[in-house]
Amino acid sequence: MSDLNYKSWNEECAVVGVYNIQDASNIAYYSLFAMQHRGQEASGISTSDNKKLFITKNKGLVTEVFNKEILCNLKGNNAIGHNRYATAGEDSSADAQPVFANYDLGQVAIVHNGNITNAKEIKDELIKEGAIFQSHMDTEVLIHLIAKSKQQTLTDRLKETIPKLKGAFCFIILSRTKMFVIRDRNAFRPLSLGEITNKDGTKGYIVASETCAFDLVGATHIRDVEAGEMLVFDKQKIQSHIIMQEDPYPCVFEYVYFARPDSKVFGRLVYDIRKSMGMELAKENPVDADIVIPVPDSGVAAALGYSKQSGIPFELGIIRNHYVGRTFIEPTQEIRELKVRLKLNPIKEIIKDKKIIVIDDSIVRGTTSKQIVKILRDCGAKEIHMKISSPPTISPCYYGVDTPTKSELISANMSNDEVCKYIGANSLSFLSLEGLKNSIGDGNYKFCQACFDGKYIV
Ligand code: SF4
Structure with missing residues (x-):
């Protein structure tokens, strides 16, 4: 997919929480920088110096x-931060996070990612009772629920209100002296501690959507936050509650x-898994070819795996320009095609007269793949075999990922042969669901794969 299409498969947001670490705002800043790929629309940090x-x-x-x-100016040793990915039509700065609120127990700032599937129901109920909402964000729903609760402490209010929320979400909440971290009951989105x-020898803690944030700030990964768990950071200690x-x-x-490779x-290095996906793809779909090339950057690890398993040499046949900004955003066919050309440039000398296996991670609309096949043909490729290191994406996501509708997903509407014809390749194959399972291979495969099989858990 290579994130080249306007509105492809887009992660919604990164979150970070920092507790009892000197210059917490700096740690949050570098963590958000490491997780920029999860949201580029807006960014925010809230800190606490134990007073305000x-x-x-x-x-x-x-x-x-x-x-x-x-x-x-963002003072204190505790911080939370957020990178926002905006869904179409909802990119106003009013929707940037953290969300700040004053309520009867004091001040709170909240960051959140994912999608609360019953947010509308709860919101309608709250509006009927007189609540006023200022943004489109699900986070506001939680603020109203917390403010309404009769429990005496924020810990108890969260224990009471969070289980009312359904769907995929991670929340990090900062009060003057405490930090609360919550992961939904099915642990859809990643969250690590x-x-x-x-x-001075004291321990500080960091919670982030991805561990690449830990590497940048010199933190050690302890464990993942568990499904349905609330961690309460208070007086330099952590308490765990399964709520x-x-x-x-x-x-x-x-x-x-x-995720970044x-x-x-979920306890595994993403790079290793992507490489295994490429190896499984080579076992399932062998083909005679001269070279294996990735669609950069997302196809690189899988292409290395395919090359290793098949013995066919790996080459960087397409070079990506990383400096194309967010300029071309109009969703017209013409502009989308130009965007591919701006970002991906083939090396003619590597491509010419070769039988080529091209590895990409997924196909969404087919527009990018079609353009890639065309530019490789223009360079004189003899044969182009497109291989995808995941199963066909046939269903949209309702768990915090912005996806095209079913009618826009090419594999939901065409057979593999029809897709192959549309993109203009000599052959097209996808990794099977079984192959996906084997690539993760921990013997206890239990993942949401609804966008591949249409079976929604919630
Ligand atoms: S539907 Fe797909 S993108 Fe959404 S949570 Fe499930 S596996 Fe992830």
């Missing part, structure tokens, strides 16, 4: 929203595309 909360949020990339002075030793209990079904698409997600 500070907040800065705005539209733009992490490096555009923050500078040294802003980070200096790490620690840092401060200069909802159901079987976990983490999102398998994190392994296919969303250098992150450990």
